[in-house]
Amino acid sequence: MSVIGVVLAGGKSSRMGQDKALLRLPNGKTLLEHSIELLNGLGLADVVISRATRPDKIAQDISCIADQTFNLGPLSGIAAVINARPEANALLIIPVDLPFLTDELLAELLERGQNLQCASYFCKHYLPCYLPINNTTTSYIAQQLENPDARRSVFGLLKNANALALPVDSNFLANANTPEEWQRVFRHYSSHSFKGI
Numbered sequence: 660m661s662v663i664g665v666v667l668a669g670g671k672s673s674r675m676g677q678d679k680a681l682l683r684l685p686n687g688k689t690l691l692e693h694s695i696e697l698l699n700g701l702g703l704a705d706v707v708i709s710r711a712t713r714p715d716k717i718a719q720d721i722s723c724i725a726d727q728t729f730n731l732g733p734l735s736g737i738a739a740v741i742n743a744r745p746e747a748n749a750l751l752i753i754p755v756d757l758p759f760l761t762d763e764l765l766a767e768l769l770e771r772g773q774n775l776q777c778a779s780y781f782c783k784h785y786l787p788c789y790l791p792i793n794n795t796t797t798s799y800i801a802q803q804l805e806n807p808d809a810r811r812s813v814f815g816l817l818k819n820a821n822a823l824a825l826p827v828d829s830n831f832l833a834n835a836n837t838p839e840e841w842q843r844v845f846r847h848y849s850s851h852s853f854k855g856i
């Protein structure tokens with residue numbers, strides 16, 4: 660079975676005022692590097708970045724897959740990855756802005772999805788998630804991207820795929836959308852108050 664890890668990093672970061680993917684944690688790694696490392700540790704068939712441009716200084720040798728439709732949110736990035744990787748059976752998708760996400764949580768998600776069961780930690784953005792690639796998911800995404808009135812939410816995608824909702828301590832999925840939230844995350848990260856660091 661071919662499962663591909665995806666870091667969603669194609670958003671506008673308008674609330675942050677600068678590219679979230681390139682924010683640097685106290686350990687010196689950018690959020691993007693941190694996310695890639697987590698996925699690389701899982702032994703997946705491949706790991707890709709969902710984003711228009713590859714950051715100059717990224718250390719890892721990794722493919723960047725650009726959205727084919729613009730300003731339509733994460734579903735657009737997911738659609739582009741599915742198109743670019745026709746051999747994939749499923750995607751393990753994480754957003755770039757989860758500094759406290761752990762490899763244990765991702766490994767559990769992967770395990771729960773192994774029978775091609777859609778699964779997610781139902782918390783805030785409904786990501787990370789394990790998304791099987793089948794008619795149910797691809798037709799839902801296509802229909803959402805084509806319909807100008809559609810909400811195009813990750814929640815809608817997961818609900819349509821009858822996703823398993825896995826329990827989680829929401830501290831591990833704390834994210835940062837604004838400079839103030841980033842300061843808070845940075846302070847927590849520095850004080851080593853979470854297992855994920």
Ligand SMILES: Nc1nc2c(ncn2[C@@H]2O[C@H](COP(=O)(O)OP(=O)(O)OP(=O)(O)O)[C@@H](O)[C@H]2O)c(=O)[nH]1
Pocket residue numbers: 667668669670671672673674675679709710726729730731732733735736737753754755756784836
């Ligand atoms: N590929 C891709 N990823 C996206 C897109 N929009 C959001 N994302 C990613 O989805 C995750 C959640 O995005 P948000 O934080 O809600 O949106 P954002 O655009 O990054 O930030 P805001 O502009 O402040 O809303 C982040 O990892 C984003 O990088 C998109 O249009 N394409």
